[in-house]
Amino acid sequence: MLPPYWVRRLVLLPLMLLISVAAVLTAPATLLLAALVSLLVPRQHGRVLRITVLVIGYLAAEGVALVVLGYLWLACGFGRRVREPKHERQHYVCVRAFLRWIFWLVNHVLHVQVRLEGPELEAYRDKPLIVFCRHAGPGDSFLLVHALMDWYDREPRIVLKDTMQWDPAIDIVLNRLPTRFIRSGAPGKATVDPEKGPDAEQQIGELARRLDGNDALVLFPEGGNFTARRRARAIAKLRRRGLTAEAAKAEAMRHVLPPRPGGVLAVLDNAPEADVVWVAHTGTDHLLTVADVWDALPTEVDVKMRWWQVPAGSVPEGREPRIAWLYEWWQQIDEWITHNRVEEDQREAA
Structure with missing residues (x-):
C-alpha cells in the first residue's frame, strides 16, 4: 500500500x-x-x-x-x-x-549490452508516438524510457503503477511531468483492468491527448511483468468472463501475458494522429526474481529490442477490430521472442 x-x-x-x-x-x-x-x-x-x-x-x-x-x-x-x-x-x-x-x-x-532493431530515427522524427511494449524482466520499463529519451530524443508520457512512488526521485519527477499513476490491484492483477470501471481508462485517455511531434505515450498492455503463474491466472480469468476466443489466443502465446485492451483502446481513441510503435525485447525475461538475478551473476547479458512502426492511418477503426489487431500484434511479438530465445539457447549450447 x-x-x-x-x-x-x-x-x-x-x-x-x-x-x-x-x-x-x-x-x-x-x-x-x-x-x-x-x-x-x-x-x-x-x-x-x-x-x-x-x-x-x-x-x-x-x-x-x-x-x-x-x-x-x-x-x-x-x-x-x-x-x-x-x-x-x-x-x-x-x-x-x-x-x-x-x-x-x-x-x-x-556487462549488459542492448541491441536495437527497427526503423531508424528519421522514421520517427516530428511524429507523435504511442508505444506499446511487453513487460518482462527487471528494469525493462527503465530501458524503454531510456531508449526513447536518449536514442530517439522523445519526451515520454508514462502509465505506470502507483507503487513506483515509493522511490522519492521517481515520485517527485514524474508527478511534475505528464504521467498517470494507476492504483495497483492485488498481486498479479493488471494495472489497467476494465472491470474496475472507466476511471483508469479515462486517466490514460486524458494523458494521450494533444501529443506533439516529440512526445511518446508509453503503455504496457499486459499490466504487469510476465510470469508463468500470472499467465495461467490471466487465461483463467478470460475464460470466467466468457472470452473464450481471447483465452484460446492467449494459450497459443507462450512468452507474454494476454493484453488488456481497455487502456490500449483509450489511447487509440484519444490520439488518432499518432503512429503506433510495438516493442518486443528478450534477454532478461528469464530473470524473474532476485534469486534469478543473483544466480545469473556474473554473466554477460545481451538484450535485444525490436521496434515496429505502424502509421496512424493504418490503425483499424472500431472496438472489436482494434482488439483483434492488438492480439495479432501480441502474437507477432510472442513469435519474435520465441525465435530469438531459440537462437540464444543455441548460442549457449555451442
Whole structure:
C-alpha cells in the first residue's frame, strides 16, 4: 500500500537523502569489505562486489537527483510554473541524465549490452508516438524510457503503477511531468483492468491527448511483468468472463501475458494522429526474481529490442477490430521472442 503524500515528502524523502549520503561517505569501506567477501567466500564469483557497486551507484544517483529536483522546484517559483514548457524540459533533462548514469553503471558492472532493431530515427522524427511494449524482466520499463529519451530524443508520457512512488526521485519527477499513476490491484492483477470501471481508462485517455511531434505515450498492455503463474491466472480469468476466443489466443502465446485492451483502446481513441510503435525485447525475461538475478551473476547479458512502426492511418477503426489487431500484434511479438530465445539457447549450447 502506498503511503500518503505527506509521508512520502516528510519521511521517505529525507530518509532517502540520509541513506544516499551515508552510502557515499561509507563507500570506500563498504566496497573493501565486499571485495574481501568476494575473494574469501567460495563460489561467489564477485557477486557481492558487483551488487554493492550497483547499490551504491544507484543511491548516489538518487541523492544527486533529489538535490537537483529541489533546485528545479525553487527555479520554477516553488513549483508554481512546473508545467511550463521550459521547466518541463529541464525535468526531462534530469530524467535523461539519471537514466544514462544507471545504464552506464549496469553496462559496466553487469556487462549488459542492448541491441536495437527497427526503423531508424528519421522514421520517427516530428511524429507523435504511442508505444506499446511487453513487460518482462527487471528494469525493462527503465530501458524503454531510456531508449526513447536518449536514442530517439522523445519526451515520454508514462502509465505506470502507483507503487513506483515509493522511490522519492521517481515520485517527485514524474508527478511534475505528464504521467498517470494507476492504483495497483492485488498481486498479479493488471494495472489497467476494465472491470474496475472507466476511471483508469479515462486517466490514460486524458494523458494521450494533444501529443506533439516529440512526445511518446508509453503503455504496457499486459499490466504487469510476465510470469508463468500470472499467465495461467490471466487465461483463467478470460475464460470466467466468457472470452473464450481471447483465452484460446492467449494459450497459443507462450512468452507474454494476454493484453488488456481497455487502456490500449483509450489511447487509440484519444490520439488518432499518432503512429503506433510495438516493442518486443528478450534477454532478461528469464530473470524473474532476485534469486534469478543473483544466480545469473556474473554473466554477460545481451538484450535485444525490436521496434515496429505502424502509421496512424493504418490503425483499424472500431472496438472489436482494434482488439483483434492488438492480439495479432501480441502474437507477432510472442513469435519474435520465441525465435530469438531459440537462437540464444543455441548460442549457449555451442
